[in-house]
Amino acid sequence: MEELVAILDEDNRVIRSVPRSVMRRDNLRHAATGVVVRNPSGDIYVHRRTPTKDVYPGRYDFAAGGVVAAGEDPFDAVVRELEEELGIAGVELTRLPEGDYADDRTTYHAYLYTCVWDGEVRHQPEEVEWGGWMSPADLVARLDDPDWSFMPDTVGLLGAYVRGLQVTVSEGWDSDAWVEGPWLYRSPRRAAVRPRLLAEATLLPWLAPQLPLPIPVPSLTDDGVRHLLLPGQPFAGGCRETGRQLGAFLKALHAVDVDEAVAHGALDAATAAAEKAVVLDEFRTQVVPLLPVEVRGAAEALLGRVARVRTSLVHADFGPDHILMSDGQLTGVIDWTDAEIGDPALDLAWALSCEGVAETYQPSPELRERAQDWAWLSPWYGVHRGLLLDLPNDVETGLREIVATIGGTRGHLPV
Template identity: 75%
Template sequence: MDELVALLDDNNRVVGSAPRSVMRRDNLRHSATGVVVRNSAGDIYVHRRTPTKDVYPSRYDFAAGGVVAAGEEPFHAVVRELEEELGIAGVELTRLPEGDYADENTRYHAYLYTCMWDGPVRHQPEEVAWGAWMSPAELVAKFDEWEFMPDTVGLLGSYVRNLTIGEGWDSHAWAEGPWLHRAPRRPEIWPRLLAEVTLLPWLAPQLPLPVPAPELTVDGVRHLMLPGEPLTGGDVEAGRALGAFLKALHSVDPTEAVVYGALDAATATAAKTAELEEFRQQIVPLLPAEVQDQAGQLLDRVAQVRTSLIHCDFGPEHILTVDGRITGIIDWTDAVIGDPALDLCWPLNGAPEAVRTGVLEVYRPTPDLVERSKDWARLSPWYGVHRGLRLDLADEVRNGLREIRDRL
């Protein structure tokens, strides 16, 4: 049906109506709605429009909404569109600032909201082709990779980007005076946050660079903020400092580390074995036949070594610096008895050459350790493919498989 749409003047007053087809044809100014749907973990529901939509077909979107019909109150349109598009009803809607958008395809005044929903999502088949929950950080990363609705990004992109401040895969974070607070995003993260309260105070005196000293709060942990910004670039001196830090970390007593809260080797091995088995069953068959044996051998090799306390997520985003000087190492949620080569993966295979040189000079890894760090680098794209298969992201799977093949 060619529904009647309310038309607006430049002061957002209703001045008449027109059939939807005419509104689109002449790009007449109208009003529309948008709702960002989040769950209690902080994720945002992202969907892809069907190819039959009359504007921006097959684009990705992170707001449910549509045009306001003639004679319809904007809030009623918000409620209607949310239920029609995603099957969500009976939720409390929180108003966001209104906005205006205009391009060669559409011109409208937007009534914007957000809501929280942990129930099932039911797509309207005529409008939604695919959907999945994504963290704000994951969504923002996709802004440059996927074709999104330009109006949604223009109107709500800054709102989503602001949500990424303090958002991690494992925990929410927020500042309060000199303190940084963290609360788990998922129940299974609680034990790991609690472990930091005992592990890091024991570990800190044994390390040449500062680490947080968390203490327990009602909803998580907090620690005094370390100064600095994530590492960008880096010179030989930075590499030497990282080499000394990793050498000290990997030399602590692993048995004592477990007593103070590090994830023990048996538990970590069980979790890693299950993950690698999923890689073996789901990803290896998708690779070209000529590299499948190499892929299986890679999975075998990375499963073998559990000898040292490791950071387990050692990359530039967790290395703080001020004026090129390293001021601290953060985010210890994944600390585990594992393969020290995993901590060396980025310093030896992804860092600037000057940083790599400094790390090698001080750490002096064995040839076997260097080769295993390359194995961990080869494994990196497998995680993206695994996620793409889980969320039915065909482009991510295809590009990841190509990268796996090239690295093998």
């Protein structure tokens, strides 16, 4: 009997099932899968489709996948298609952002993944005519070469992912990071960071399936953690839809079970509050005395308002440096070392400045007010760090920002 395919509405709900030939004939919206396969050196497996395929025969492709059958779970379809097409089984799959594709030949919602495979690749003769490994740079060059005819849907859905794999990693304040093949390695630079970095290996694998955007899924190494490299560059501005995605991401993050998050490695509320109290006390003793007398009362009041609410799992450093984009698409949220049970307003302090975030998050007035407090607190960290590292220009700049945000004068500030 001919294979039945699940047909989707615009909200990706199954509305009926039809034979595959009918789906192709009428170009009906369905579900499909795609997996980018990489080896330990970071190369990507590229293959050429047989000339008998029912759509885009004979074209090159850099993802294994296919149509989701009626009644089939999409993840099961990912596993099935990967084994059928390339003979790859028992591999860990890392989720990439889902996507939609439509042209005059095919229309579908895509469930996308990547994996690392160091074994034999066995082609399904009916599906694959040729295959081989290419470095990301070589593959990008082929994508730009008109003599190489690639699947337009794979390019549309995963082209940005491939192009975003070319990244530069440098030293950070908390950890060193470097790339080997498809893996990003991180090791702590300070002893105090080590427990939080290692906790990512238990927290993030539990958290990742609950979030609508990819996050790292680390495993332990001898001196830290490693995870598959998420592509992209730091957030440089987006559209309303991008903001809506960020709002949906934060709403999902803040709704996870707090007790389970702590059990999987998140910093508990009491410990997080104690650590925050130390920082706030240093702000009072080191920063407030540097402010003009007329704004010190407002500064003390701000310090008294923050960190009183601890209700949700928060990223705690949610900003453009830790949100990745490629070709205008969000590709992931990184750097979870500070994740703790805290105030969801902290994650919204920067995010609410992005158009569309409030539409999907729908913060209450009280949450908006607390987010503003956290935003006003941002330059305090710059002053604190400047004092610690003897950076007088950073201190003076931060003090001026503090005065401006809490309504004081912009006059000369002693340093």
